Amino acid sequence: MRKKLRRVGPPLLLLAPSLLLLGVFVYGLIAANFQMSFTDNHTAAQATGQAPAAAVWFDNYTALLATDAFQHSLLNLLLFTAVFLAGTMAMGFGWAWLLEKPVKGEGYFRSIYLFPMAVSFVASGVVWRWLLNSNQDEQASGLNRLFQIIGLDFLQNNWWNNVTFGIIAIAIPAIWQLSGYVMALFLAGFRGIPDELREAARMDGATELQLYRHVLFPQLSPVALSALIIIGHMSLKSFDLIMSISKPANYQTKVPAVDMYVFKSSFDYANAAAVGAILLVIVAAVIIPYLIHTHREEKR
Amino acid sequence: MRVNRKSAGAVASAAVLGLTLAACGGGDSDEAGSEGGADQVEVFTWWAAGSEKAGLDALVGVFEEQHPDIEFVNGAVAGGAGSAAKDLLQTRLQAQDPPDTFQAHAGAELQDYIDAAQIEDVSGLYDEFGLTDAFPPDLVERLSTEDGAIYSIPSNIHRANVLWANPTVLEDAGLDTSAEYEDLDAFIADLETLDGEGVTPLSVATTWTQVHLLETVLLADLGPEAYQGLWDGSTDWESDEVTGALEDFETIMSFTNADRDGLDWPEATQQVIDGEAAFNIMGDWAVAAFEEQDKELGTDFVAVPSPGTDGVFDFLADSFTKPVGAPDPAGTDAWLETVGSLEGQVAFNKAKGSIPARTDADPAEFSEYQQTAIESFANDTIASSLAHGAATPVATLNAISDATSKFTTGASDLDAYQSELAAAAQG
Numbered sequence: 001m002r003k004k005l006r007r008v009g010p011p012l013l014l015l016a017p018s019l020l021l022l023g024v025f026v027y028g029l030i031a032a033n034f035q036m037s038f039t040d041n042h043t044a045a046q047a048t049g050q051a052p053a054a055a056v057w058f059d060n061y062t063a064l065l066a067t068d069a070f071q072h073s074l075l076n077l078l079l080f081t082a083v084f085l086a087g088t089m090a091m092g093f094g095w096a097w098l099l100e101k102p103v104k105g106e107g108y109f110r111s112i113y114l115f116p117m118a119v120s121f122v123a124s125g126v127v128w129r130w131l132l133n134s135n136q137d138e139q140a141s142g143l144n145r146l147f148q149i150i151g152l153d154f155l156q157n158n159w160w161n162n163v164t165f166g167i168i169a170i171a172i173p174a175i176w177q178l179s180g181y182v183m184a185l186f187l188a189g190f191r192g193i194p195d196e197l198r199e200a201a202r203m204d205g206a207t208e209l210q211l212y213r214h215v216l217f218p219q220l221s222p223v224a225l226s227a228l229i230i231i232g233h234m235s236l237k238s239f240d241l242i243m244s245i246s247k248p249a250n251y252q253t254k255v256p257a258v259d260m261y262v263f264k265s266s267f268d269y270a271n272a273a274a275v276g277a278i279l280l281v282i283v284a285a286v287i288i289p290y291l292i293h294t295h296r297e298e299k300r
Numbered sequence: 301m302r303v304n305r306k307s308a309g310a311v312a313s314a315a316v317l318g319l320t321l322a323a324c325g326g327g328d329s330d331e332a333g334s335e336g337g338a339d340q341v342e343v344f345t346w347w348a349a350g351s352e353k354a355g356l357d358a359l360v361g362v363f364e365e366q367h368p369d370i371e372f373v374n375g376a377v378a379g380g381a382g383s384a385a386k387d388l389l390q391t392r393l394q395a396q397d398p399p400d401t402f403q404a405h406a407g408a409e410l411q412d413y414i415d416a417a418q419i420e421d422v423s424g425l426y427d428e429f430g431l432t433d434a435f436p437p438d439l440v441e442r443l444s445t446e447d448g449a450i451y452s453i454p455s456n457i458h459r460a461n462v463l464w465a466n467p468t469v470l471e472d473a474g475l476d477t478s479a480e481y482e483d484l485d486a487f488i489a490d491l492e493t494l495d496g497e498g499v500t501p502l503s504v505a506t507t508w509t510q511v512h513l514l515e516t517v518l519l520a521d522l523g524p525e526a527y528q529g530l531w532d533g534s535t536d537w538e539s540d541e542v543t544g545a546l547e548d549f550e551t552i553m554s555f556t557n558a559d560r561d562g563l564d565w566p567e568a569t570q571q572v573i574d575g576e577a578a579f580n581i582m583g584d585w586a587v588a589a590f591e592e593q594d595k596e597l598g599t600d601f602v603a604v605p606s607p608g609t610d611g612v613f614d615f616l617a618d619s620f621t622k623p624v625g626a627p628d629p630a631g632t633d634a635w636l637e638t639v640g641s642l643e644g645q646v647a648f649n650k651a652k653g654s655i656p657a658r659t660d661a662d663p664a665e666f667s668e669y670q671q672t673a674i675e676s677f678a679n680d681t682i683a684s685s686l687a688h689g690a691a692t693p694v695a696t697l698n699a700i701s702d703a704t705s706k707f708t709t710g711a712s713d714l715d716a717y718q719s720e721l722a723a724a725a726q727g
Contacts, residue, residue: 043695044412047394051415069702072711135559138498139576161561163711249507249698250561251706262702265387266695267412 030280037061037273044267053270060274070275073254076167077282080255081235083168087175088231089224092182099183100190110187114180121177125244128173132245134158160245166252170245174238182227189223190216222297229290236283340371341631343620344399346385348378351588355652359455362647363638370631375399393418398623400632406443406454406619408531409689409697413621414451420622421449425633431640434658438682439615442690452619455639456654459673460583460685461516461606461614464569464590467599469578473497479579481607484520484548491555494578501555503577505568507705510560511697512687513581514549514704520608521545524683530725531684531691537722546714546721553708561709572601581606583616583688587669588653597668605676613680616688617657692725699724 038057045051064070095113099106116124133142136156140148144156159169193216201215239257246253248262256275263272347356353376360372377385389402398418404410413419423444426432431453432440439457443450467477473494481487494501504513519527522541529535536542557577560568569586571577573593580586590601597603605612620639622632638644645656646665655666655673663671684690689697703720706712712720 043415045415045417048416048418050417069706129562133559133562135557139500139557139559158558161558161709163709246561247506249701249705250709251702251711252561252709262698265383265390266698267390267416268695 033273033276033280036269037271037277039270041270042268047267047269056270060270061278064271064274064278069251069254070256070259072251073256073259076253077236077255079165080167080171080174080238081232083171084174084178084235084238085228085231087171088179088182089227091175091179092227093186093224095179095183096186096190099187110184113183116177117181119177121174121238121241122244124173124177125241128170129245132159132169132172134161160253163252167242167255170242170253173245174235174241178231178234182231185223185227186220189220193219225290225293229286232286233283236279236286339369339628339631340373341401341628341635342373342375342399343635344375344377344385344389344402346377346379346382346403348376351585351652355456355648355654358647358651359638359644362641362644363635366638366641366643367634370634372635373400375402393623396625398626400626400628401620401622401635403618404452404621405689406452406617407684407690408692409694410451410619410621411693412695414445418624419451420624421451422453422622422636423448423450425453425622425636425640426450429637429640431658434640434642434660436657436659436678436682439617439657442615442682442684443619452621453636453640454617454619454657455645456618456649456652457657457673457677458583458585458616458618458654458688459613459676460512460616460688461519461609461612461683462582462584462586463602463604463606464572464580464582464586465602465604466572466575466578467602469494469497469499469575473499473578477602478604479602480604480610482610483608484517484552487607488548488551488555491552491579495555499575500557500571500577502552502579502581503568503571504553504556504560504580505563505565506561507701507708508687509565509568509582510553510708511701511704512583512685513552515686516581516606516609516614517549517552518542518545518686519612519614519683520606521548524612524681527683528691531686537725538718542721543714543718546718550707550714561705583685584669584673585653587667591653591667603669603672611680612683613676614683614685615677616685616690618654693727696724696727 037060038055039046039053040056040059041047041053043051046053095109099109103109131142133140133144134157135141136144136158137148140156143159147153147155158166160166162169197215197219198211201211206214237257238255239261242253242255242258243261248258248265256279260272260275260279263269263275345352345356347353356374356376360374363370363372377388379385385403389399392398393413393416404413410419426440435443435454439454440450443452443454445451463479463481465477465479467479470477470479475490475493481490491501504510518530521544522530522535526535526541530537530542557563557568557571565582565586566589568577569580569582569589572580573590573595584603587597587603590597595601604610620636622629622636626632639648640658642656642658642660645658646661649656649661649670650666653667653670655661655670655677659678661674663674666674686692686697686700692700700721703712703717703724706720707714707717
């Protein structure tokens, strides 16, 4: 017993502060958030304890999920995530594939593609708000004006002001910003594959297509999975980009994170907490299988 | 290697612990040493730039003359037309770390703070400073809650129902350049004329300015009494009169610029200044935008009551409160005294472009536009602004904004909009 304590004790003591902090400030606060979401704490008076708040368990969740407004937000989130994921993966992989063969000025291209990631979402949002101006024809500016100049007038549209698909317009700057990162991931993946493998495959008479299909892609799949998870959870959390292009009250670009903000500023803490909890569950649904998967990989 | 890792871990946890302790200690230190007598006052506002900053500076100048022994601490938070400040304020009040006084729109927007017992009744100060007689009775009545308590002292009055017009654009379209309208029908007829001229008939910006427009339309069609009834429950939101007003709102919105949701009010007003749009309905703070660009009232721009609201003063006011548990209550009282005083109000409003809440200020000290506003404020019927927190609590306004955005982007029809508004007003 004593020996065991001596062995486990010091490391545990060292870890204790961070475990404690993590316990309180991450898990404790998550628990507090869930607890808040199970109450009917919808007014400023209840938030400060001036009026009583009662437990209503899942009422906030069922009520929220039943409203058209919140379903619209969830649908927006789904659309945004789908386009953002597909866009960054396609662009990122494309660029990596082009740069994978030794090209002249590769470093130069790499920096250009990677550069947008250095800009914050808020800063790029301000620029993209102007680029995605919804005015058309005579009053057009931003991208719509560009389309006019190059004679592609039919491409003009009202961007993020479209009720159903407006959110996809906001995925464009998000793709612009993160494809470089996905490219870097894929490029690292490509570089990690020894040349011998390719040569061996070619020696065996594999065509280029077969080479990619059977030799390169299998080795890139862990990279692709990481990229998917990173982009996927970023998209679920995206709030700053949407807020800096659009406004919190704009119906066309509402996502759950924006709803959470609006509820919070209306002193409706219970609904804000419920939206937060729903977001947490969605993110967990993406991340946890990934964690299990990597854990298994490491064990092997 | 093992030792290294261990010591690194120890250093890291020590650092984390130290930071935590520092963070815990930080809050207490500024509260220390201020028992009883006031030596400072922290004034929390979102007046951090432009004419608002100039107004605050002028007010501080008067404060320092009146109370030279109290130090003014500027707690201004910039950004987002006050939304960043309101967020921070909410957090600080929740954490029971209030500033000595904070800026808030007078009227129903204070209701949340009152319900949460976060601000104190200052009606005693009204008697002490003689404000009950200095402010118009209409205003005092609007500021008081049902049981006669008053929770803030207004520093200025703004008018929300102002129609701004570019006379050159109107002239080119063959319209009357004085731009005064008895009712909305005459206004809509002119919007139609302008629509054929290749200009935006009426410029508008993002959701809150659309709510602002809605408010002036409701005021025009229902009249000030029935409009006021919308907020106390005596006017039925589902009535035909409201339907008629919403139909007018829909028609008027169809004459506005397509990129409205991406703009804020200065950009919409700029369209009128530049002659890209004929009209804009915005509060009287817009006068600063015209004057900054050397535009003359009467020749370069026209400012009249918004269509159908002549004789009504749709008011909103910035005001200062006394938070519960303010660290320097004596400092708060001193600040509130300056805010309510004649010198304070004159200095502040000359710089900010709004008008004093007091009726005893000399109009001759103010600009031409302000003089007309002072006159209307003294004589017109006063209505409370919806978009600026005078008429409803924040939650109701947020719900109305959501419904309005949904309607103006085309995601709901008029019926749905009307029932959503009714539901929002129900709370």
